[in-house]
Amino acid sequence: MTDKEHGVTPEVDENRLIVERREKLRALREQGEAFPNHFRVTADAASLLERFGDADEWDQSALEERDEEYNLAGRIVSRRVMGKASFVHIQDGSGARFQLYLRRDDLPEGVYKAFKQWDIGDIVGVTGKLMRTRTGELSLHASGLELLTKSLRPLPEKWHGLTDQETRYRQRYVDLIVNPEVRETFVRRSLIIRGIRHYFDAQGFLEVETPMMHHIPGGATARPFVTHHNALDLDLYLRVAPELHLKRLLVGGLEKVYEINRNFRNEGVSTRHNPEFTMLEFYWAHADYNDLIRLTQDLLHRLVTQLPGMADGRVDYQGERIDFTGDYERVTVADAVVAHYDELSVDDVKNADRLREVCRAHDITVDDSWEWGRLLMELFEEGVEHRLLQPTFVTQYPIEVSPLSRRNEDDPDFADRFELIVAGREIANGFSELNDPEDQAERFRAQVEARDAGDAEAMHFDQDYIRALEYGMPPAAGEGIGIDRLVMLLTDSASIRDVLLFPYLRPESSE
RNA sequence: GGGCCGUUAGCUCAAUGGUAGAGCAGUAGGCUUUUAACCUAUUGGUUGAAGGUUCGAGUCCUUCACGGCCCA
Numbered sequence: 001m002t003d004k005e006h007g008v009t010p011e012v013d014e015n016r017l018i019v020e021r022r023e024k025l026r027a028l029r030e031q032g033e034a035f036p037n038h039f040r041v042t043a044d045a046a047s048l049l050e051r052f053g054d055a056d057e058w059d060q061s062a063l064e065e066r067d068e069e070y071n072l073a074g075r076i077v078s079r080r081v082m083g084k085a086s087f088v089h090i091q092d093g094s095g096a097r098f099q100l101y102l103r104r105d106d107l108p109e110g111v112y113k114a115f116k117q118w119d120i121g122d123i124v125g126v127t128g129k130l131m132r133t134r135t136g137e138l139s140l141h142a143s144g145l146e147l148l149t150k151s152l153r154p155l156p157e158k159w160h161g162l163t164d165q166e167t168r169y170r171q172r173y174v175d176l177i178v179n180p181e182v183r184e185t186f187v188r189r190s191l192i193i194r195g196i197r198h199y200f201d202a203q204g205f206l207e208v209e210t211p212m213m214h215h216i217p218g219g220a221t222a223r224p225f226v227t228h229h230n231a232l233d234l235d236l237y238l239r240v241a242p243e244l245h246l247k248r249l250l251v252g253g254l255e256k257v258y259e260i261n262r263n264f265r266n267e268g269v270s271t272r273h274n275p276e277f278t279m280l281e282f283y284w285a286h287a288d289y290n291d292l293i294r295l296t297q298d299l300l301h302r303l304v305t306q307l308p309g310m311a312d313g314r315v316d317y318q319g320e321r322i323d324f325t326g327d328y329e330r331v332t333v334a335d336a337v338v339a340h341y342d343e344l345s346v347d348d349v350k351n352a353d354r355l356r357e358v359c360r361a362h363d364i365t366v367d368d369s370w371e372w373g374r375l376l377m378e379l380f381e382e383g384v385e386h387r388l389l390q391p392t393f394v395t396q397y398p399i400e401v402s403p404l405s406r407r408n409e410d411d412p413d414f415a416d417r418f419e420l421i422v423a424g425r426e427i428a429n430g431f432s433e434l435n436d437p438e439d440q441a442e443r444f445r446a447q448v449e450a451r452d453a454g455d456a457e458a459m460h461f462d463q464d465y466i467r468a469l470e471y472g473m474p475p476a477a478g479e480g481i482g483i484d485r486l487v488m489l490l491t492d493s494a495s496i497r498d499v500l501l502f503p504y505l506r507p508e509s510s511e
Numbered sequence: 512g513g514g515c516c517g518u519u520a521g522c523u524c525a526a527u528g529g530u531a532g533a534g535c536a537g538u539a540g541g542c543u544u545u546u547a548a549c550c551u552a553u554u555g556g557u558u559g560a561a562g563g564u565u566c567g568a569g570u571c572c573u574u575c576a577c578g579g580c581c582c583a
Contacts, residue, residue: 016555017521017537078546085543103543120536134544157522157535159547164522166578178522268512271580365583495579506577 021152024117028150039125039148043070046094048130048138055136063130072098072140073125073148075177078158081116087139090124095183099139100126111145120158121151169503185491188307189499192487193260195303196280203295205256205282210245212238212262218465219243219404221447221457223266225275238264243404243478244465246283247433250476251468255285260483271495272425275504278483283433285474288406289416292430292477293330293393296420300324300391307490317423317489320389328391328420336384336394337376349376350413369453373398373413386424393418397431403443403459406432427486430479437469 028034048070052058074092084104089097104112118124127144156162161178168175168182175182197207215234217224219241227236242259249257260280267273284291304324305313313325331339334349341358348354355375359366364382366375376398388394397417399407405415417431434440444466450458487499497503 015521020537080545080548081542082545082548083542085545087545087548089546099546101544105543131544133546135546137544137546139544154521154536159535160523162522164518164578166518167522169578268583508577 017154018152021119021150021154024119025150025152028147035149036146037148039071039073039146041071041073041092041125043072044094045072045074045090045092045096045098048072048098048140049096052130052138055132055138058130058132058138060132063132067129069127069129069143070140071125071127072100073123074098075123075151076118076120077155077177079120084112086112086115087133090126091177095180095187099133099137100128100145101131101133101139101141102145103141106141106143107145114147115145118147119151119154121153121155122147123149123151166505169497169505170508172501185487185493185499186501188491189487191307192303192490193483195306196260196299196481196483199299199302200258200282203256205258205284206254208246208249208254208257208259209261210242210249210259212264214239216460216462218459218462219245220263220265221401221403221459223456225264225266240265241279241480242281243480244462246281247473247476247478248465248468250283250285250433251471251473255474255476256283258282269504271497272485274484274496274500277496277500280481280483281478283476283478285476287477288432288475289395289418289430289477292479293418296393296428296430296479296481297328297391304490310490315490315492317492318494320423322423322489323390328393329388330393330395330418332396333376333380333394333398334396334414337379340383340387341379344379355379369450371400373400377401385421385426388421389423391420391422391427393420402431403447404431404434404440406434406436407439423489425485425489426482427489428479428481430477433473433476433478435469435473435475437466440469441466 025034052063072090072092074090076088077091077097078089080087086102088100088102090100091097102112102115107115125146125148126140126142128140128142131139131141133139156174156178162168162174168179172182176186200207213227213229213236214224215236217237217240219239220243222240224237224240227238228234229236241263242261246257246259258280259282260278262276263279264276265273266275269275284295301313301324304310304315313323315322315324334346338344338346338349341362343361344354344358348358350372352370352372352375355372356366356370359375359378359382362379362382364378366378370378380394385394395418396408396411396414397405397419399405399413399415402415402417405417408414408416415431417429419426419430420428434443441461444459444461447459448461451460484496484499487493488496491499493499
């Protein structure tokens with residue numbers, strides 16, 4: 001079983017359905033080119049249905065009068081053979097299904113007989129004219145038909161389809177063939193990303209790409225993946241965030257930049273976490289976090305309303321209606337926590353002992369090394385965050401948990417930072433950037449201390465980043481938006497795996 | 512990492528500890544406007560893996576693998 005030969009002789013454990021199809025393929029090879037690539041399409045299913053779908057306007061006589069021939073190519077997804085005539089549905093690249101009417105006497109000699117040997121899953125090219133059947137379905141009356149690709153593996157059953165989650169994720173290609181809503185989700189994902197690019201381009205931001213492989217991981221508090229460069233004999237980290245490189249670009253004079261790309265975090269896998277995920281980050285010189293809040297609200301409003309079915313700016317997510325129109329709520333972390341925990345008052349916000357007491361009273365596990373800022377955040381995340389259903393800007397985060405943010409001028413214990421919470425989840429995180437190199441160096445040192453104390457997520461000291469700041473970074477604001485979570489929200493997906501084409505899964509045990 | 516649930520034919524699912532089944536798909540035949548087409552016949556199983564209990568295990572026990580949901 002563990003023998004490697006097992007993998008190179010897959011025939012041994014193939015089921016009879018595949019054996020039968022392989023035999024059919026062998027026969028095709030004997031007859032000539034078994035995988036031809038000469039058929040060219042002149043139409044697609046979705047367009048034909050769009051244009052001629054109306055049964056009143058395009059009845060049989062109107063279609064006959066039009067008398068135009070089309071070439072379609074697609075995968076056979078169902079077939080009903082009735083002696084010397086058959087009905088077949090094909091599904092093509094447009095994602096739609098189209099019915100073919102095949103009649104032995106209307107096809108070239110031998111074609112119909114050959115067709116009867118074909119299988120559901122095979123990809124065919126068909127030539128014919130439009131017709132409307134007795135039951136009113138727009139169909140293509142075939143005058144030519146050929147097999148373009150033989151399918152060796154049977155597709156899931158037509159009625160129940162493929163429902164096994166594991167198979168759907170592992171064999172997404174099959175999921176895409178048989179579950180139309182999967183295709184819709186990923187089309188929508190593409191629309192969302194396109195909309196974001198369009199928005200930032202229109203606002204004068206420059207799209208850039210910064211390294212995915214870092215010598216020093218930074219820009220977020222998270223554990224990195226380690227990889228190795230052989231020629232240089234050097235360990236490298238997959239980036240946890242692009243932030244520090246993007247801010248170097250601000251120093252260099254690229255004052256409005258954005259990047260949409262992958263980040264990698266060495267953490268658990270869950271319905272909300274994938275080891276690699278897509279982030280938008282953007283940086284804007286001579287702006288502060290209030291400008292970001294305005295931009296974020298404008299971006300989301302425009303983005304949502306341009307999506308099919310969401311023109312009114314309202315989104316149904318897991319049974320809850322979320323409204324992206326108007327001004328979103330704003331609340332400071334401290335106010336939100338004090339409002340939620342009756343036993344706390346505004347005077348307790350910086351009282352670590354008091355906060356620790358309340359954490360323990362609510363069964364929140366705390367570390368003795370945490371100061372009031374971290375404790376306050378624990379209380380917020382445990383008690384408040386998941387209750388914020390409608391879009392809410394939560395502002396003024398403790399400096400302790402914001403090592404790259406600018407201090408608030410009135411209360412330097414807090415950062416000029418916000419997170420946008422929607423449906424109980426963080427969607428965006430933005431702040432006025434820290435451009436004081438000496439303060440930044442201090443904060444790096446504090447992170448290094450936390451690392452030495454055992455916090456594997458704490459940041460490293462990035463000397464080159466400090467050097468860049470010492471040249472002078474213009475005052476700026478920067479923000480990250482988690483694309484996967486945003487797509488989940490806008491596609492009503494419960495799991496991040498449903499918005500990733502190939503979510504991470506452990507290797508299959510048989511391999 | 513912890514708890515609960517799941518893994519049976521290609522797919523979707525059954526099966527008191529007592530002969531592993533159905534529908535679809537497949538195969539053979541019939542059927543020239545069907546649409547979950549229909550009619551007749553029929554093939555198909557290492558019950559996730561390895562141990563154990565038992566006269567007998569898909570079913571009970573242990574370990575492991577993978578997945579789902581919840582929690583951290």
